[in-house]
Amino acid sequence: MIEVKHIQKKFGRKTVLKDISFHAKEGHITCLIGINGSGKTTILKSIMNLMSVNRGEILIDGHQFTEAMYEKVAYVPDVLTMPLHMKIKDVFQFMRDFYKSWNDQRADELLTFFKLDKNERLKNLSKGNLAKANMLFGLALDVDYILLDEPFSGIDMFSREQIANVFTTDLVEGRGVILTTHEIHDIEYLIDEVVLLNNGFVVNQFNVEQMREEQGKSIVDVMREVLV
Amino acid sequence: MFRLLNFEFNRIFKLLVGLSIGVFGIQLISVIISTISYKESVIESNLREGMTLQEIVETYGLFEAYYITLNNLFFLPVGICAGVILFSIFFIWYRDWAGKNTFMYRLMMLPQSRMTIYYAKLLTIMITVLSLAFIQYLYLYIYAIVAKLILPSQYIGSLNPSDMISQSSLQVILAPDTLLFISAYLIGTLFVMMMFTLILLERSYKFVGLLIGGLYLFVIASLIIGFIVHQYIFNPYPYFYKTELVIIAILAWLILTLITFIWNRHLMKRKITV
Numbered sequence: 001m002i003e004v005k006h007i008q009k010k011f012g013r014k015t016v017l018k019d020i021s022f023h024a025k026e027g028h029i030t031c032l033i034g035i036n037g038s039g040k041t042t043i044l045k046s047i048m049n050l051m052s053v054n055r056g057e058i059l060i061d062g063h064q065f066t067e068a069m070y071e072k073v074a075y076v077p078d079v080l081t082m083p084l085h086m087k088i089k090d091v092f093q094f095m096r097d098f099y100k101s102w103n104d105q106r107a108d109e110l111l112t113f114f115k116l117d118k119n120e121r122l123k124n125l126s127k128g129n130l131a132k133a134n135m136l137f138g139l140a141l142d143v144d145y146i147l148l149d150e151p152f153s154g155i156d157m158f159s160r161e162q163i164a165n166v167f168t169t170d171l172v173e174g175r176g177v178i179l180t181t182h183e184i185h186d187i188e189y190l191i192d193e194v195v196l197l198n199n200g201f202v203v204n205q206f207n208v209e210q211m212r213e214e215q216g217k218s219i220v221d222v223m224r225e226v227l228v
Numbered sequence: 229m230f231r232l233l234n235f236e237f238n239r240i241f242k243l244l245v246g247l248s249i250g251v252f253g254i255q256l257i258s259v260i261i262s263t264i265s266y267k268e269s270v271i272e273s274n275l276r277e278g279m280t281l282q283e284i285v286e287t288y289g290l291f292e293a294y295y296i297t298l299n300n301l302f303f304l305p306v307g308i309c310a311g312v313i314l315f316s317i318f319f320i321w322y323r324d325w326a327g328k329n330t331f332m333y334r335l336m337m338l339p340q341s342r343m344t345i346y347y348a349k350l351l352t353i354m355i356t357v358l359s360l361a362f363i364q365y366l367y368l369y370i371y372a373i374v375a376k377l378i379l380p381s382q383y384i385g386s387l388n389p390s391d392m393i394s395q396s397s398l399q400v401i402l403a404p405d406t407l408l409f410i411s412a413y414l415i416g417t418l419f420v421m422m423m424f425t426l427i428l429l430e431r432s433y434k435f436v437g438l439l440i441g442g443l444y445l446f447v448i449a450s451l452i453i454g455f456i457v458h459q460y461i462f463n464p465y466p467y468f469y470k471t472e473l474v475i476i477a478i479l480a481w482l483i484l485t486l487i488t489f490i491w492n493r494h495l496m497k498r499k500i501t502v
Contacts, residue, residue: 050336051501070339080329081337083239097231098338122329 001025002047002073002145002176007056009042016042018200020056026144026176029167029190033180033223034197040180041078043197044147047178048075060145071101076138078150080130084123088116091137099141107140110171114162128159135163139171146172148179152186160186188219196226232338232348237355240316244356247312248363251305252370258301259371263378266291271383281382290385296371297396306401309360313353317423320349325431325502332502342496346424353420358413361401368392411477418481421488422448428492432499448484 009017024030114132324332368389403409429437
């Protein structure tokens with residue numbers, strides 16, 4: 001389980017995260033929802049130790065973050081993380097060289113799933129295919145948790161569908177996923193847990209199924225109540 | 229660490245090859261100009277005026293190592309290399325943040341110490357500099373052969389590369405004394421580390437970091453210049469003995485390297501963000 005406990009993050013005088021606490025379980029898809037600038041990316045970066053927090057702590061399976069955790073948690077940011085001149089197969093080699101958790105078989109399965117060509121250079125890929133390749137580099141790691149920042153933003157409908165579909169396959173299932181998105185309609189059916197952020201606080205964390213059964217509300221209904 | 233060093237070095241390798249070719253091309257032209265101009269102005273013109281071979285050599289001397297680096301064009305590519313290396317110190321970091329892709333994400337998420345990134349970049353710069361210096365040294369042998377091909381052998385004196393170095397500004401990059409050579413490159417490494425401090429401060433604290441880094445470099449530069457001015461300009465007699473100066477220089481290098489390294493380590497491990 002990823003536990004975020006009372007974290008605070010300031011940028012200069014501006015406090016973006018005032019007091020954020022939530023948890024994300026293994027095997028569940030947890031979605032961070034909030035308006036632009038609510039600190040979703042900052043939270044993901046803080047979990048990955050790519051940014052230091054001013055207060056609070058983050059635990060992964062009960063432990064503080066160490067460099068070895070990058071074999072346990074993968075992060076797919078909303079930008080490509082490899083040099084553009086590289087071919088997909090060169091990236092595979094790079095990942096194989098540096099990560100024990102790199103799974104070649106899974107990488108090939110994902111390549112087929114996303115219909116990508118191993119010999120293609122990253123700079124020649126379309127925006128949708130770049131997003132898929134970026135995701136592939138994260139998903140092909142045998143990690144327990146995957147953090148995805150806006151995996152559906154700025155790409156066409158069919159690529160979006162393809163990316164959403166991967167969540168229902170065994171390429172992702174069983175792992176803990178934290179994602180941020182604006183395109184909540186397309187993936188509402190995938191999400192298990194929602195963490196609603198507003199003004200630097202978590203205003204609500206709920207289980208989607210439970211909310212639907214007990215109160216008859218969808219994610220958008222709750223968002224409307226809280227954020228509008 | 230060597231995997232990342234290999235990766236970083238491969239990214240800069242084309243630049244190294246380009247520089248090596250550029251240096252060779254320009255310096256070769258410079259050497260040819262110097263040699264032909266010696267041949268025309270010293271040998272041929274005097275032969276036309278009736279001087280004998282013996283008289284020409286006695287009056288003007290032989291074509292020695294000194295003539296190889298005589299033309300200012302010879303040092304143009306050395307200056308260009310220095311500029312490119314200075315640019316690379318910044319480029320090697322900033323390219324990982326800039327553009328459509330942000331490779332720094334991947335580098336920072338590698339399951340190994342963040343300092344590996346630092347060492348890989350530092351060593352890449354130092355290996356590039358040393359490679360260029362070594363290549364420059366090898367080229368001197370080729371230039372000697374070129375001069376021998378152009379000039380009649382009777383006019384050629386010693387074209388020993390070490391003389392070419394000791395009789396020109398090349399001694400700045402290829403100090404003839406081993407200890408001096410090592411010292412120069414240790415100081416060079418410290419300079420690169422200090423530039424890294426500036427970059428890491430900017431990446432950690434943006435504009436404020438740049439100011440702090442600038443101030444740090446200004447203070448260090450002022451102390452060094454102040455010391456030199458005090459030692460050699462204001463005092464009629466140098467204040468310290470030579471051995472004392474060596475000890476002071478070693479201590480200063482050690483202290484500065486240590487401070488810079490610890491600061492860089494802190495910034496790498498705790499402060500830089502992506």
